Amino acid sequence: MTAQVSKNGAGLNGVKLDAPIFDPIAFRLSDEQAAIIARARELGQSVFAQRATAYDREATFPTENYRDLHRAGLLGISIPKAHGGLGADYQTYALAAAEIGRYCGATALTWNMHVCSTLWSGPLADDLDMDAQTRTEHERRRAIHYKRIVEDGAIYSQPFSEGGAAAAGGVAFGTEAKPVKGGWVVNGKKIFASLSGHADYYGVLCTEIAEGEKASRRNTLYLALPAGADGVSVVGDWDPLGMRGTVSRTLLFKDVFVDEGAALMPRGVYFQAAQRWPHMFLTLSPTYMGLAQAAYDFTVRYLRGEMPGTPPVKRRMYPTKQIAVAQMQIKLEQIKAIWFQAITEACANPSKEQVLRAYAAQYSVMEGANEIATLAIRTCGGQAMLKSLPLERIYRDSRCGSLMLPWTAELCLDRIGREALYEAGETDD
Numbered sequence: 001m002t003a004q005v006s007k008n009g010a011g012l013n014g015v016k017l018d019a020p021i022f023d024p025i026a027f028r029l030s031d032e033q034a035a036i037i038a039r040a041r042e043l044g045q046s047v048f049a050q051r052a053t054a055y056d057r058e059a060t061f062p063t064e065n066y067r068d069l070h071r072a073g074l075l076g077i078s079i080p081k082a083h084g085g086l087g088a089d090y091q092t093y094a095l096a097a098a099e100i101g102r103y104c105g106a107t108a109l110t111w112n113m114h115v116c117s118t119l120w121s122g123p124l125a126d127d128l129d130m131d132a133q134t135r136t137e138h139e140r141r142r143a144i145h146y147k148r149i150v151e152d153g154a155i156y157s158q159p160f161s162e163g164g165a166a167a168a169g170g171v172a173f174g175t176e177a178k179p180v181k182g183g184w185v186v187n188g189k190k191i192f193a194s195l196s197g198h199a200d201y202y203g204v205l206c207t208e209i210a211e212g213e214k215a216s217r218r219n220t221l222y223l224a225l226p227a228g229a230d231g232v233s234v235v236g237d238w239d240p241l242g243m244r245g246t247v248s249r250t251l252l253f254k255d256v257f258v259d260e261g262a263a264l265m266p267r268g269v270y271f272q273a274a275q276r277w278p279h280m281f282l283t284l285s286p287t288y289m290g291l292a293q294a295a296y297d298f299t300v301r302y303l304r305g306e307m308p309g310t311p312p313v314k315r316r317m318y319p320t321k322q323i324a325v326a327q328m329q330i331k332l333e334q335i336k337a338i339w340f341q342a343i344t345e346a347c348a349n350p351s352k353e354q355v356l357r358a359y360a361a362q363y364s365v366m367e368g369a370n371e372i373a374t375l376a377i378r379t380c381g382g383q384a385m386l387k388s389l390p391l392e393r394i395y396r397d398s399r400c401g402s403l404m405l406p407w408t409a410e411l412c413l414d415r416i417g418r419e420a421l422y423e424a425g426e427t428d429d
C-alpha cells in the first residue's frame with residue numbers, strides 16, 4: 001500500500017496545506033518518508049482539525065478519524081510492507097504522528113497506542129533476541145494481528161497503567177494471565193485506558209503467573225484481548241482537563257480467556273524490549289511535538305491577523321509580541337533539534353548518552369509544548385483563548401504530556417540525575 005499526496009499543495013477539501021514541521025530536504029528525509037508524513041499532515045489539517053472541537057467538547061472518541069486513517073493506509077503505517085502495511089520505521093512514524101498531533105491531539109495520542117502494537121511487535125521485535133522457533137511463532141502470530149488491521153481496520157489500544165508502581169516500571173503488573181490449555185485466563189484492572197469502549201483489541205501488559213508462583217517483571221506478557229470477549233468491561237466516566245477525545249476510562253478483566261494467538265510478543269520479549277530498546281517509551285512524545293508546533297503556528301497567524309474566524313486585526317507591530325514570538329521560535333527549534341536527534345537514533349542497545357538524550361527529549365517536548373502554549377495565550381490575549389478557537393484546547397492537551405507514565409517529566413528528571421551520576425550497579429557504600 002502506498003500513501004498518496006496532493007501535488008499542488010492543496011489538502012483534501014481545497015485547504016492550503018501548512019509546511020511540514022520537519023522540512024524533508026533540511027532534515028534529509030527520503031521521498032518515501034516525506035510522502036507518508038505528508039499524507040498524515042494532509043489528513044490532519046484538511047479533515048481532523050475541523051472535527052477536533054466536537055470530540056474535545058463532548059469527550060467523544062474520534063471514530064470518523066479512524067475510518068479515514070484506515071482508508072489512507074495509516075492504521076498500518078508501521079506494519080511491514082510484506083504484510084500490506086506502509087513499512088514505516090520508528091522515525092517516519094514519529095514524524096507522521098507529530099503532524100497528526102498538530103491538528104488533533106487526541107487522535108494522535110490514541111493513534112500512538114494503536115501503532116505501538118504494530119511497531120513493538122514489528123521493527124522493534126526484529127531487533128531483539130529470539131531463537132529460530134520463537135521467531136517463526138512470532139511471525140505467524142503477528143500476521144494475524146496485521147491482517148485484522150490492514151484488511152478490517154481493526155483498532156488496537158495499549159492499556160498498561162494500573163494506578164500502582166507497575167506502569168513506572170517499578171514492579172510487576174498486577175493484571176495477571178494464568179496459563180491454561182490453549183492460552184491464558186486474564187484477571188485485572190487498567191486505569192486511564194485510552195480508546196476504552198472503542199478499540200477492537202486491548203493490548204494488555206500483564207504478568208504470566210502460574211498457581212503459587214511469585215509475580216516477576218520478567219514474565220510480562222503483551223496480549224491483545226478482544227474488546228467483546230466475555231469478562232471484559234469498561235467502567236467509570238471520563239471528564240478530564242485535556243486529551244478528552246482519548247476516552248481513557250477504566251477496563252476490568254474478569255476471567256477473560258484468550259488463545260495463544262493473542263500474544264503480541266513472545267514470552268520474555270517485552271521485558272527484553274524495555275531493557276534494550278528504551279526509546280519504545282518515547283513514542284508518546286510525537287503528539288506533543290505537534291502540539292508545540294500548533295501553538296506557535298496559531299500565534300503567528302493570529303498576530304498577523306490571519307486567523308480564520310477572527311477579524312483581520314494585526315497585532316504584530318508591538319515589540320513585546322515580537323519578543324514573545326522570538327522566544328517561542330527559539331524554544332520550538334530547541335525542542336525540534338533534540339527530539340529529531342532522539343527519534344533518529346532510536347535503536348537496540350543505545351549508549352548511555354543516547355538514553356539520557358531520549359529522557360531529555362521527552363522532558364523537553366512534554367514541558368516545552370505547554371510552555372509554548374502558555375506563552376501563546378499570554379501573547380495573543382483574551383479573544384484568542386475563547387472556545388471558538390483551537391488555542392485553549394492545545395493548551396489543555398499540552399498540559400497532559402508530562403503525566404504520561406513511564407516517562408513522566410518527574411521520572412525523566414529522576415532518571416537523568418541518577419543515571420548521569422551513577423554507573424550501573426554503583427552505590428555509595
Ligand SMILES: Cc1cc2nc3c(=O)[nH]c(=O)nc-3n(C[C@H](O)[C@H](O)[C@H](O)COP(=O)(O)OP(=O)(O)OC[C@H]3O[C@@H](n4cnc5c(N)ncnc54)[C@H](O)[C@@H]3O)c2cc1C
Pocket residue numbers: 113158159160161162163164165167168170191192193194195242243246248400402403404405406408409410411414
Ligand atoms: C490523556 C491521557 C491518556 C492516557 N492513556 C493511557 C493509555 O492509553 N494507557 C495507559 O496505560 N496509560 C495511559 N495514561 C495514563 C498515564 O500514563 C498515567 O498512568 C496516569 O496519568 C495516571 O497516573 P497516576 O496519577 O496514577 O500516577 P502516580 O503513579 O500516582 O504518580 C503520580 C506522579 O508521581 C510521579 N511518580 C510515579 N512513580 C514514581 C516513582 N517511582 N518515583 C518518582 N516519581 C514517581 C510521576 O511523575 C507521576 O506523574 C494516560 C494518561 C492521560 C493523562
